[in-house]
């Protein structure tokens with residue numbers, strides 16, 4: 001061991017050398033080659049990806065978003081923490097909105113059958129036949145469970161004409177089933193299928209046969225649909241707990257974001273950094289029992305972020321709304337779109353349908369920017385991805401003493417992806 005005066009001398013030398021050479025102010029970017037270390041500026045925050053174009057500003061935080069072929073934008077204002085004037089709107093300018101498809105449908109009147117009106121719509125999505133679908137949890141603000149006939153998906157034509165309603169039967173409401181998001185595959189089966197996430201604490205994935213209306217609830221309360229116990233996420237550099245006044249809890253939201261790509265259903269578990277996928281054909285196959293279906297779930301590894309939304313493009317890329325990173329991530333599910341060697345598998349494929357095996361999924365940054373304040377829902381049309389932001393983690397239930405630290409207006413953006421929608 002060295003005498004203590006030597007230790008002191010060495011330490012003093014390192015200290016004075018460091019202060020002499022480390023820049024005391026942020027160098028200009030043109031000088032950065034002489035300061036090549038990572039983290040040269042205290043405010044350094046790498047911005048990644050193409051520019052974001054604002055497309056709309058909302059005074060209230062939206063959760064759901066759709067874009068139609070005429071470039072009309074639709075948003076949903078859910079009623080999880082209280083009434084909202086309109087549940088689903090069409091944007092008529094950068095700041096203006098109108099109730100959609102009508103004002104009358106926005107609120108159920110006393111005694112009205114809950115299948116006919118909006119109770120708590122979470123998202124609105126376009127299918128591949130230009131129908132718009134709304135997913136209604138059927139759960140009134142302050143309630144824990146859906147009202148009978150209230151949990152449903154409804155289809156509309158672009159002019160707002162109601163086409164069909166598929167009611168999720170109350171036999172599937174057990175343990176506070178909470179329909180959160182939906183995607184449609186119009187070509188699967190005889191008349192297509194809808195796939196839904198249930199974001200209850202147990203979580204599950206539902207499918208609805210759009211021919212017969214048969215609804216099935218799968219993967220209920222499995223590790224694939226349930227939050228991580230004791231999950232703590234991060235937002236804008238701040239750790240996020242659940243709060244009721246000064247009583248701390250852990251967030252427990254289950255399966256939430258969903259996308260269809262490459263014949264699979266992709267979903268994420270919100271209070272976790274996990275996502276999974278399963279074959280659409282398998283999850284709708286009634287010969288496969290609920291006990292067996294867990295064996296069909298594919299685990300591509302974690303995605304490194306809490307996430308409330310997924311979407312997919314027609315090149316087999318699944319996009320993940322990476323709320324912990326002010327970012328949107330993506331992962332290739334088709335080998336033809338992979339452009340690097342991964343674990344010995346060379347880039348590309350001559351077979352357009354060759355899937356990437358789950359162990360070769362590589363999740364990457366697509367876009368990262370301080371503007372992305374909890375991207376929630378996203379939709380792709382004509383080369384652009386549209387997404388809404390809502391600062392969810394700054395809302396009262398996630399802030400100490402239930403302070404509302406969200407600051408509007410809440411912006412929706414578009415960003416170039418150079419692809420069309422998956423469905």
Ligand SMILES: *[C@@H]1O[C@H](CO)[C@@H](O)[C@H](O)[C@H]1NC(C)=O
Pocket residue numbers: 083084085086099103104106107
């Ligand atoms: C829906 O009900 C709320 C009150 O809960 C009201 O403020 C709002 O105007 C109603 N919306 C429409 C479109 O009538």
Ligand SMILES: *[C@@H]1O[C@H](CO)[C@@H](O)[C@H](O)[C@H]1NC(C)=O
Pocket residue numbers: 113114115149167
């Ligand atoms: C409510 O609507 C559903 C679906 O159309 C129907 O099956 C049910 O009988 C209706 N309930 C009442 C009380 O009218």
Ligand SMILES: *[C@@H]1O[C@H](CO)[C@@H](O)[C@H](O)[C@H]1NC(C)=O
Pocket residue numbers: 175202221
């Ligand atoms: C869900 O699974 C967990 C872990 O196995 C168990 O503790 C819990 O009781 C289950 N919940 C329900 C509603 O079945």
Ligand SMILES: *[C@@H]1O[C@H](CO)[C@@H](O)[C@H](O)[C@H]1NC(C)=O
Pocket residue numbers: 244245
């Ligand atoms: C918050 O705590 C109060 C008092 O214990 C309780 O009455 C209330 O139901 C809790 N709220 C929520 C949303 O859990």
Ligand SMILES: *[C@@H]1O[C@H](CO)[C@@H](O)[C@H](O)[C@H]1NC(C)=O
Pocket residue numbers: 185186187188189260261262263264280281422423
């Ligand atoms: C929709 O289903 C068809 C038929 O099974 C399948 O070929 C296609 O890949 C599915 N679409 C998506 C986007 O997964």
Ligand SMILES: *[C@@H]1O[C@H](CO)[C@@H](O)[C@H](O)[C@H]1NC(C)=O
Pocket residue numbers: 281285286287288
């Ligand atoms: C459904 O699953 C069973 C059992 O795995 C299989 O034999 C059958 O071919 C599947 N049906 C379809 C339509 O894929």
Ligand SMILES: *[C@@H]1O[C@H](CO)[C@@H](O)[C@H](O)[C@H]1NC(C)=O
Pocket residue numbers: 339340
């Ligand atoms: C692979 O694709 C990504 C996304 O388009 C791009 O940023 C990257 O430069 C490509 N890499 C190669 C080696 O072509």
Ligand SMILES: *[C@@H]1O[C@H](CO)[C@@H](O)[C@H](O)[C@H]1NC(C)=O
Pocket residue numbers: 246401
């Ligand atoms: C919590 O907020 C209430 C008002 O909303 C305030 O009266 C109380 O002092 C706050 N408590 C703490 C511990 O900050």
Ligand SMILES: CC(=O)N[C@H]1CO[C@H](CO)[C@@H](O)[C@@H]1O
Pocket residue numbers: 021023027028031034035
């Ligand atoms: C180690 C090094 O090259 N430091 C340089 C970083 O940039 C500042 C300001 O341009 C220079 O003064 C340092 O010499």
